[in-house]
Amino acid sequence: MKIVALRLALSVLPMGASSLHAARADRIDARVQGRLTGSCGFDQSRDVRFELGDVSALSLPEVGDVGSWVAGDIVTTGCFAVEKILMTFNAPSAATDGHPELFFASGGSKGVAIELQTQDGQAILPNDTNAPLIWMPASQGNRFGLRVRYRRIGALGVGDANACIVVFIDFA
Incomplete structure (x- = not known):
């Protein structure tokens, strides 16, 4: 310094x-x-929304069954002097239901949790500050692809199955 x-x-x-x-x-x-640090900008004019729609309980007949993937992107507005982008995805997990690797589905439904991955299939765990998701910096307009789906984890009960996941972003 x-x-x-x-x-x-x-x-x-x-x-x-x-x-x-x-x-x-x-x-x-x-x-x-003081110190000048590298950073990246992200398109904050829109939230990343994953519209899973209405999913029939009949499409998840057994514990372990999954719904269809729905894709969404985090979009960069450019990076400067950054070697890595580290993202942590924070929201309640389904740990009390025996699935700490999944996000809790709030809103009244029972027996389902939310699975989150990168577009290429890397699992994203809730609140994993020890192993954040690492992206390489990209030029303006590049998209960091994500996907979500429901996973049946127990006896089903109808209702909304939502999650609000806060993404903390750091740079290295």
Whole structure:
């Protein structure tokens, strides 16, 4: 880290005949610190939405059955001086249902959880700060592809099956 020091000299000037002593100077150092870091921009004008639609309970007859994949993208507006993009996907997991590798489906449904992967099939685990998803930086408009689907994990109960996943992004 570089530290830049500015030296400011303050002088006390004589104010009247009784202060004819030589002017005395004090010194104050003002330090400016900081660091220019690399970063990437992301299209924040839109949320990434995965519309799974209505899924019939009959299409998930047994525990372990899965629905169809639905794709979505995180879009970059460009990167500067970045070697890696690290993403952590934070939301409640289905750990209390025995599936910490899946995201909890809120909204009233029972027996389903949400599976999240990259487009090429790399699993994304909830709240995995020890092993974030790593992307290589890309030019403006590049898309980081994701996909989601329902996975049956128990006895089914109808209702909404939603998740709000917050993506924390860091750079290296």
